[in-house]
Amino acid sequence: MRMKLIIASILTFFGCGQASEKNEGQSNTDKKLKIDIDKGFQIDQPNIFIPWDIDEKTLTDLFKGQDLKHVTTGYYTINCTSLDSLNCMIGFHFDPRSNGRLNELEFFRMNYDNQQKSFDDFQNAFTNSFGQPSSTTKGNEGFNNYEWRLNKVQIVHYVFDRFGPEEHMSIKKLK
Numbered sequence: 001m002r003m004k005l006i007i008a009s010i011l012t013f014f015g016c017g018q019a020s021e022k023n024e025g026q027s028n029t030d031k032k033l034k035i036d037i038d039k040g041f042q043i044d045q046p047n048i049f050i051p052w053d054i055d056e057k058t059l060t061d062l063f064k065g066q067d068l069k070h071v072t073t074g075y076y077t078i079n080c081t082s083l084d085s086l087n088c089m090i091g092f093h094f095d096p097r098s099n100g101r102l103n104e105l106e107f108f109r110m111n112y113d114n115q116q117k118s119f120d121d122f123q124n125a126f127t128n129s130f131g132q133p134s135s136t137t138k139g140n141e142g143f144n145n146y147e148w149r150l151n152k153v154q155i156v157h158y159v160f161d162r163f164g165p166e167e168h169m170s171i172k173k174l175k
Contacts, residue, residue: 035083045080045082048062053101059076075094091106103173119157122167130150131148133148139159146158
C-alpha cells in the first residue's frame with residue numbers, strides 16, 4: 001500500500017509540472033498552476049512530492065535518508081526549498097480526526113530578524129506559484145491577511161500577536 005502511494009506521488013509529480021499561465025481575468029482555480037495543489041505539494045530540495053492524506057509512515061518513507069525531524073505525534077519538520085527558491089522550514093500536520101492523515105503544511109523560519117523581509121519573501125513565492133490571493137483584509141502589526149481558495153485547498157498568510165508578532169503561512173486541505 002505504501003509503495004503504491006510512493007509510486008503515485010512520483011507519477012503525480014511528473015504529471016503536474018506545467019508552467020504557470022498568467023491569464024488576467026481568470027480566477028485562481030481556472031489558471032494552470034505550477035503545482036497541482038489538490039493532489040499535494042512539491043518540495044524542490046530535496047526533490048520530493050508530498051501527496052495529501054498520507055499517513056506518518058508514508059511520509060517518513062518518502063523522506064528516507066533526509067533530515068526529517070519527528071517533533072511529536074502527528075508533526076514533522078524539515079528544512080527545505082520549495083516554490084522555486086523559498087528556503088524555509090515546512091511542518092507536516094497529521095489530523096487525528098481523520099485517522100492521522102496529512103492535511104496541513106506549515107511554512108516558517110527559525111529566525112525572524114527581519115519580519116518584513118520574511119513576510120515579503122513568503123508572499124512573493126506564494127503569489128508567483130498560486131496567483132493573486134482570493135481575498136485580502138487588513139491585518140495586524142501593519143501586515144495584511146491573505147487567503148487563497150483553490151478548489152479544496154486553503155492557503156493563508158498573516159501575522160498575529162503571540163508574545164510579539166508571529167508570521168503564519170500554511171496550506172490546508174479542506175474536507
